Amino acid sequence: MSILLLHEVTVSFDGFRALNSLSLDIAVGELRCIIGPNGAGKTTMMDVITGKTRADRGKVMFDQTIDVRRMTEADIAHLGIGRKFQKPTIFENLTVFENLELAMKMDKRARVSMFAWLDDSERDRVSDTLKQIRLDHQAERQAGLLSHGQKQWLEIGMLLIQDPRLLLLDEPVAGMTDDETARTGELFKSLAGKHSLVVVEHDMAFIEQLGGKVTVLHEGSVLAEGDLATVQNDARVIEVYLGR
Amino acid sequence: MRHIFVTILVALSSFAHAAVDTRLLTQLAAEDSDEKIIAIQKIAQSAEPDAKSILQSLADGNLNDPDGQPITINNRVRREIDGALAVLKLFDPSAVVRLNSVKEISTNVDASMAPMLRKAIAQESDVKVKALLVEVYALATLKDPDKDIRLAAVTALATSADPNNKSVLFEMSKPENEAETAVRMAAFRSYLQVKQRQTVVENVGRVFSGLSLASILLLAAMGLAITYGVMGVINMAHGELLMIGAYATFGVQSIFRTFFPAQLDWYVPVAIPVAFLAAAAVGVVLERTVIRWLYGRPLETLLATWGLSLILIQAARLIFGAQNVELANPSWMTGGVEVMPGIVLPLNRIFIIGFSLFVLTLVWVLMNKTRLGMFVRAVTQNRGMAGCVGVPTARIDTVAFALGAGIAGLGGVALSQIANVGPDMGQGYIVDSFMVVVLGGVGQLAGAVWAALGLGVATKFIEAGAGAVVAKILVLVFIIIFIQKRPQGLFALKGRFVES
């Protein structure tokens, strides 16, 4: 059963095809890695799924029945698609705690927020997440003051507390130490099954650690798909990506 | 005595092939003024070559009656002579005199002139005069008893450019004024044609004033397009740079007044570089002292440059006084050219249109054909990258800002020729020129051109229908709605916008 299905999606910018008839099928609970050279269209693909960029052609189906192409970013997020950006984007002027509070799964309408108040169970959830991302001693710190790796973790934490069914992670371990990277890998593996994950990454060791199915993107379409070993031995892949 | 009188007649008639009927001359000497008037009319209508000199001598008191006494005339008769002389000018050898004569007559035609006009038409060689004569003849024969002549008259008037004829024809198409259905129908058809032509004339006029407004907007907005496009600097003091250009023009004029009064006409060409440099110099100062420190913070830039504009306005007030200063158009820019009957295009506005095209070309060449322009575009597109490949971005910022400011100064020269020059003059243009930039798309020269054109012409057309204030409001409302659809501006939509 697929959680996300992309069917022949095409996106052009001023005639340049960033995505060229891209098709992709992510199963429920799957952990999928996406690799590809710079400019292959990985980020653009996430933009299309989350509503930031509109597809010119093709279908984007979530949970088999929901076509997300006409929905707003907020509505897509409500469906249960969470996203971590390539460049960490957190709310620098809010505290770590507040960042998580805003991300937490709850009624997000304006008139509700006006009167919203965290109850004890919600506070507990924030604390749990804080522990999970090892920022429990930084809860009241301004997020802007965190280190780069901590910001990455905070963003992952925001994704977790959002409790999405599908997580899109754009280069989540860029700028992390080896230790942090390994921990992140463990976390993702533990998430798979309950959630579906799509991880874009360049770090081959990390992908090996994750161990899921790998899709290679090139010039906006799928070049190869399979487990890491198969893909790494594919002649075309070696030529466009690994060979260089 | 009778002998002398006859001698005169012989002398007069000897100039010409044909001559005025002598009986009429005798009648001129009649006691009764009415008799004299009839004679004068007849002489004029005869349009004989010597008619003019006879009437002229009569007016001057040089014509004697058969008894040798000068023929006396009263004021009523004198008026009649003047009218008759005007009519006779229709036969003057000079086409210019004839043209003026027809124009004079056309304001006051009556049926009695018809024969004389017919004669004039037959003799007329000048196309323009002839066309006008035909029109006036038609007016003279509108009430002719012969329905065919009336029909010909209303038909002939269809090509008239004179707005008055519209109502004349309309009246003719009413049953109470014209019994004949065919004539009425022809009159109405002609009425529609005249009306249509008039609409065309009016629209041409509006397009022209729209163009000249567009030129002003363009001059004001072009600099803004550069400064905002290159640096993302919203410069609220841009209007004040226009003001500086205008005051620079005023300064140059004052120097000419004092030192070279004979060459006063040529102060504008001198003012152009002066205004450019003055505004550019102020631009450099603003950029170096304030704007430079605010790159990447557009809202702060907006506020700071607003503050600068207040300072510049007040400085102008202290230096030049709060009142508007006097600037005169050079003589070669005064007056206008008539391109069509009823449309006079003022020369100063033509100058401004030409001037803005000149500046536009200049800017285009500068931005697209020079190294500086290449650097500027490089910085626009990717500041960081441009810096990496060795473009001196800080210097480019200053130069580009100075360029934008200088172009605003040029706009000031143009403005000084058609609008009041005073400390507050820039304020009125800031909203408009921002609208042009917003509408045209940031940093897009072509977008700015189309937006300025569209706004200028649209404003003039709405103004004609709804008045200036409503036009302004409607245009602003339109822009607000437009931005809804196209937050990134007009440019990408160029084709579609032009069509709609």
Added chain:
Amino acid sequence: MRRPFIVRFFSATPKAGWQALAIFTTFALLVVPLLHLAVPETSVFHVSSYAITLIGKIMCFAIVGVAMDLIWGYAGILSLGHGLFFALGGYAFGMYLMRQIGRDGSYQSDLPDFMVFLDWKQLPWYWTGSDSIWWAAVLVLTVPALVALVFGFFAFRSRIKGVYFSIITQAMTFAAMLYFFRNETGFGGNNGFTDFKRIAGYSITSPEMRVTLFALSAAMLMATLVLCRYVVSSKFGRVLMAIRDAESRVMFLGYNPLHYKLAAWTLSAFLCGIAGALYVPQVGIINPGEMSPANSIEIAIWVAVGGRATLVGPVIGAFIVNLSKSFFTQAFPEYWLFFLGALFVGVTLWLPQGVVGLWSQWREKRANALAIAPADAAVEPGAAK
């Protein structure tokens, strides 16, 4: 263990805030009125009617400043059109004031003078009910907010942001100004409304009325502060700040920024409208000049001078700028614009956090000097983009 809303509402303002408000209340509602009404004019303690009106006026400006801060400081939306909402509130109440003139106008007609002057025979339909103070209150509370709601809906829906939004709001107030300048609009054209006589039958120039308006303005300012404190410390306020710092992130978390911005924007306009209604009877005139772009942009400088994204900042800023204004326009009228211009430039260049920021920087420095251990560098909150 949920605390009731009312408790949460009032506990949003911290204790020190309540203490300050209490002191302020004592002064505004008790001390100043007494000093004006009861102390003889010859005494040094007498508060002149000039001072009462000036401070009352500035308190109205302070309300506008706080309202502006709500959207600029917290949501990062710089409006250059807030003067419109202020003026609309003023006009809405001004209609009532015009009707209260009754037959005491120059033409001694039931119609306002300007209508007689225009040879109008009856009130236009939109003046219906304008003789009732309640209807006036309804207009004050709804018209500016509605205009803001409609405008904001279209602007935010199409995601107009940053400088574009600022320029469009400027165009909005400019267009409104032109519209109100017209005589046919029915709001007194150029001259606007003036020559007011009464409110609810009481003379508008009496000391008691002056003090009442003063006290009302003070009360409204306090209410505004408490309300806005609640708003910015609620989750709603945190979402606003998040929108200011990274709008697209907020969207991907499932919030619709349109609703948040629109609510803050409308609330802000609503507060401005009330401030305008309190302002007009104190200064005795409202005309389209209030809608001029220059007026609106000046509001931003009050906020910037005081300090963005703090609520006392705009109040302090409104007082600093407007007291300076009344000083300059009396002592050196020709230098006021230089001063104001320099303020715009200076604050943006050297004082991005405003006076309040300066104060907290100073306190932090002192704290750092006292504590041996180096603390983290001062945080730069809320540099809006």
